[in-house]
Amino acid sequence: MAVRCVIVDDSERFRASARRLLTTQGLAVVADAADSRQAMRVIDEHDPDVVLVDVGLGTESGFDLAAKLAPRPVIMVSSLAPDDVEELVGPSGAIGYVPKNQLSACTITSMLRRLRET
Secondary structure: OOOOOEEEOOOHHHHHHHHHHHHHOEEEEEEEEEEEHHHHHHHHHHHOOOEEEEEEOOOHHHHHHHHHHHHOOOEEOOOOOOOHHHHHHHOOOOOEEEEHHHHOOOHHHHHHHHHOOO
16 A cells, blocks of 8 residues: 655645655655645545655744644655754654655655654
């Protein structure tokens, strides 16, 4: 069964691009959202295996959303360099960080596999 995910990002363009990429790579993108309020609604509705959350959601912090979603697996994404955000990932409760230009189904499933092995 495919990993079911929700994409949370304030950029409609990124959400559409990530959906196409991940779907062609075998993930089931069950929903997407532009902000925390929408995210909470679609996550409750679809109960995904993992949530991809942009670090910056317009005026909101993706890290705040990640903390609210614990213990659900959350992977933070951003265009920022890993050195700029990695120290914030752990305290948020997210299981990891992936730069947007390195996003792939393989990376997501690897992070989930490592989580399940611990």
